[in-house]
Amino acid sequence: MRTILVALILTLLAASDAAADPPGSPRPTPTPVGVWPLEPEPRVVEHFDPPSDPYASGHRGVDLLATPGASVRAAMAGTVTFAAQLAGRGVVVVDHGDTRTTYEPVSASVSRGDVVAAGDRIGALALPGSHCFPRACLHWGWRAGELYLDPLELVGAGPIRLLPLWRDLPAASTAPAVAAARAAPRAGLSHPYAVLELW
Numbered sequence: 001m002r003t004i005l006v007a008l009i010l011t012l013l014a015a016s017d018a019a020a021d022p023p024g025s026p027r028p029t030p031t032p033v034g035v036w037p038l039e040p041e042p043r044v045v046e047h048f049d050p051p052s053d054p055y056a057s058g059h060r061g062v063d064l065l066a067t068p069g070a071s072v073r074a075a076m077a078g079t080v081t082f083a084a085q086l087a088g089r090g091v092v093v094v095d096h097g098d099t100r101t102t103y104e105p106v107s108a109s110v111s112r113g114d115v116v117a118a119g120d121r122i123g124a125l126a127l128p129g130s131h132c133f134p135r136a137c138l139h140w141g142w143r144a145g146e147l148y149l150d151p152l153e154l155v156g157a158g159p160i161r162l163l164p165l166w167r168d169l170p171a172a173s174t175a176p177a178v179a180a181a182r183a184a185p186r187a188g189l190s191h192p193y194a195v196l197e198l199w
Contacts, residue, residue, distance in 0.1 A: 032096070034075035034154030035119050037103060037140050038066050044157070045137055048150040060148045061102065061141030068136045070125040074116040075101050075140070075154055083108035083122075089129025092122050101151065102141040105129035 036042065042064035051058030074094050081100065082093035089105035094116060106123040116122060127136045142151035 031153045032076060032099075033156075034101075034151075035073065036064075036155050037073050037075050037101075038064055038070055038125075038138060039073070042066055042138070044152070045132055045135075048148075048152065050148045050150075054146065058148075061139050062151055063131045063137040063139050065132065065135060065137045066125050068125055068127040070136075070138075071121050072103050072106050072123050072125055072138060074118060074120050074122050075142075075151065077117045078115075080110045080112055080114040080116060080122070083110050083112055083114075087129075090123065090126055094122070099142060099144045099149070101154075102139075102143070104139050106138070 044062055045065045046059055046063035048062050049059040051060065072092070076094070076096050078094040078096040078100070080092065081095045082091060084091065086104075090107050091102065091104045092106050092108050092110065093100055093102050103122065105126040105128060107126050108123040110116065110122045125136055125138055127133070130136050131139050140151045142149040142154065
C-alpha cells in the first residue's frame with residue numbers, strides 16, 4: 001500500500017512540474033543562487049502564484065515587507081536594463097543573461113547599462129505604488145523569457161522539489177549511483193528519487 005501511495009505522489013508531482021513549465025520553456029537549470037533583495041531577511045507577505053496563461057490573474061512575483069527607504073539590492077549579478085517610472089511606480093530590471101529580476105516600487109540609484117554584483121544597492125524602497133499599501137513592500141519578480149518564475153527559489157525559500165539521490169555526484173558516477181539506488185531500495189521503495197516520509 002505504501003509503495004502505491006508513494007508512486008501516486010511521485011506521479012502527481014511530476015505532472016505538476018510539467019504543467020508549471022510548458023514544453024520549450026527557457027527555465028534555468030540548475031537554479032542559480034542569489035541573495036535577498038532586502039536586509040535583514042524580509043517577511044514574505046504575498047507568495048508567487050503564476051498565471052495559467054499570460055493574460056490570466058495571478059501574482060507574478062513575491063511581496064516582501066519592509067520600511068520605506070530600505071535599501072533594495074540586486075539579487076544576482078547582471079546589467080540594469082530598465083530604471084525608471086512605469087505606470088506611476090519606480091521599476092528596476094536587472095538582466096542576468098538567461099533570466100531577469102524586477103524590483104518595484106523603487107527609487108533607483110542605478111541607471112540603464114550599469115553593471116551590478118549580487119548584493120549591490122540598486123535603489124530605495126518607495127511607498128507609492130506598493131502592493132501592500134498603506135504598508136511598504138517590495139514586489140520582487142523573476143522571469144525567463146515570458147515565463148514567470150518564483151524568485152524565492154534564488155534564496156532557497158521556494159517550493160520543495162524532488163531531486164535525484166545522486167544529484168551531488170560527479171556526472172561520471174551517475175550511472176553507478178542509479179544502479180545502486182535501484183538495487184538497494186530505500187524503505188522498500190524502488191524509485192531513485194528522494195521522497196518524503198508521510199508515515
